[in-house]
Amino acid sequence: MKELERIIKQLKLYKPEIDGRDSLRESIMQNIRRKKRKINYLFVWTEIVWLRRSLAIASVAIIAVFVLQQLFVINRIDKLEERMVSFNTEKILEYQRENVILNSVLFEEQFPGVLTDSIKVASEDLLDLVRSYSNLQNKYEEMLGTIKKNRSESTKQKL
Amino acid sequence: MKRKVNIVMVSLFMMILSSCEGPDALVINLVQKDGSVTRKIILTYNKDEFDLNNCQVPVDSTWDISRTYDVSADGDTTYTLTAIREFESVKDINVLYNEYEGSNPGLKRTAEFQRKFRWFNTVYHYIEHVDRALEGIPPKDFFTGEEINYFYMPEKLVNAAIEGPDSTYLKESVMKPLEEKTEQWLGRSLVRAFVNKIIDTVSVNPQIKIDTGQIYLKEERIAASILFNEMEEQQVIDSLLGSGVYSANSALNDTLLSEIEDEFSVALNTDSYLIQTIMPGELTATNGYIDEDGNVLWEVKGDVILSSDYDMWAESKIVNLWAWIVTGAFLLFVIAGLIVRALRR
Amino acid sequence: MSASCDIKKIKAGDENEFRKLIDANMDNIYVTALRITADEDDARDVVQETFLKVWEKRKSINDNNCIRPYIRRIAVNKCYDLLRKRKSRYRINGIADTSFLAEVAGDSRADYNLNNNEAVSLLNALASGLSPRQRIVFTMVELEGLSHDEVAEITGMNKTSIKSNLSHARKKIEGVIKQYLT
Secondary structure (H helix, E strand, O other): OHHHHHHHHHHHHOOOOOOOHHHHHHHHHHHHHHHHHHOOHHHHHHHOHHHHHHHHHHHHHHHHHHHHHHHHHHHHHHHHHHHEOOOOHHHHHHHHHHHHHHHHHHHHHHOOOOOOOOOOOOHHHHHHHHHHHHHHHHHHHHHHHHHHHHHHHHHHHHO | OOOEEOHHHHHHHHHHHOOOOOOEEEEEEEEOOOOOEEEEEEEEEOOOOOOHHHOOOOOOOOOEEEEEEEEOOOOOEEEEEEEEEEEOOHHHHHHHHHHOOOOOOOOOEEEEEEEEEEOOEEEEEEEEEEOOOOOOOOHHHOOOHHHHHHHHOOHHHHHHHHOOOOHHHHHHHHHHHHHHHHHHHHHHHHHHHHHHHHHHHHHOOOOOOOOHHHHHHHHHHHHHHHHHOOEEHHHHHHHHHOOOHHHHOOOOOOHHHHHHHHHHHHHHOOOOEEEEEEOOOEEEEEOOEEOOOOOEEEEEOHHHHOOOOEEEEEEEEEEOHHHHHHHHHHHHHHHHHHHHHHHHO | OHHHOOHHHHHOOOHHHHHHHHHHHHHHHHHHHHHHHOOHHHHHHHHHHHHHHHHHOHHHOOOHHHHHHHHHHHHHHHHHHHHHHHOOOOOOOOOOOOHHHHHHHOOOOOOOOOOHHHHHHHHHHHHOOOOHHHHHHHHHHHHOOOOHHHHHHHHOOOHHHHHHHHHHHHHHHHHHHHHHHO
16 A cells, blocks of 8 residues: 555654653653662662572471471471370271281291292281271271161161 | 300399399489579389488488378378489589499499570480490390380380280280390300400410401300300310410410409499480480380389490470571571562662 | 763762763754653653763763764653553544645655644554654654664664564554545
């Protein structure tokens, strides 16, 4: 479109001058001085590169130290539970059950062939197996309990 | 005169002695932030006979003493003596330990207090330390982790459990095997102490070359003989170090066994007592046992100090609120500065 | 221009040197700002804010060679911020007297010189339907004669976006011109 090109050409030729060029420049300089004065002395340190970086690093370090220290303390307090003396039936039963199974395996190792169809397993794996078995049995017993309870409730309702 | 070595007799003697009668002692250490300790000793007995000069722990008539008694429903009377004293620092407790010649004179006991400033928290550490009686086999090298737990556990707590509903299981599955193993350990520890004594004596002679690894292997083989058969000291030494070593060394004489017996006697004569420590602030860690009431307890008894040092330590912390505030203000200041700068740009 | 002032001194906070920098660059910045904003007061504001920002950021200026594009980039960004802020209340000024438009657009008067009022109202009218980005791209490419690469560097836009914005701007302006001339 020729009209557009002509208008663009005219606008390109148009070089306006600033009214009050000097006053605008001085106004800029005045603003600069005013801003300079306005610098909050509390945060002058932010203009000093090494100080700003040091304080930023120090802040991060403090936060890291705080988090680590708290995690360390929490972890230690959690471990205190291990020092609490409690003898509950479940734990001792489990201990006994584990011992019985472990002893049978050890017996087989010492006197091979006495127990047939046995396999060799690492004691840690065996303990894991025994504990999983115990968990499963506990859940099974819980389930039986729930079923019994439900039955007795439904019987009561029928009555 | 040549001495006969029959250590099993000594160990049995030890077992018998450890069950001797006397007042039960509980030592309560109330540790303060400044390191001062208020020590309270509670003695309980079925007779109103308390000999303060022969107590398990240092105590005398200068302490603040009170006496009470309690009659149970069965008509049994329990007498209680409570003695309290404030110590400015653990140094005073250590002075008392050094000077005391009561019922546990052979025990080398020290107390230690540490305060560590960790900016956000101050950590307090209190340790009651008892030196080992002899160089035997440390329990941690002989027992499993689970067994160690019951080995160091105060008898009071074990008894409470044994009287409970799980007594059969506890007795049969836990305590009985542990007792048997403890007896083995006791004998082996005594043998080890004897062998170590021989090694120490011989190693000063440059003409005799010894391989400790080999000696310990031999010790394993002849341990049963030393324990259950009477062997002359010469026989034991020659079987460990080679024939003729005993007669060639004047340093090896009959006094070795008596030295060990002296060391044994420290553990043999140990009258057990309970220690409870109350730390300033929040308890964060301990190697003691925490009972149902939250008390941190240890028991000093013959077998726990026989062949390894016993450190009874507790650690606590107090939050330094001022440090949290100062840190918070500092962080706010830095963050605000960085934000202001970012906005300015 | 920039050879006449010492960047190192400016970085050190020398106000006289900075005054020289303003003298050397303010006219160009004013023209660019006026072409984009189509408002003399806004253009003055842009000039003022641009140099204030240059002063604040003086420490991050690298050397004399890049100072001019650097100032221009700040100015264009200031224009963009201003257009976005004023978008909602921006007046669409029509051209009251369209007689000069026919002369400018016609081929009979190639030597026609726009006065201030005419130029501003013309810019205002042409750009009134354009988005801030389109205004900036149109001004930079068509009126300032910058290449697409240079515009991309100043505005941070990619070339495809520049082309698309320019094409849309031209179509809209052609529509406006047609409307006025008929």
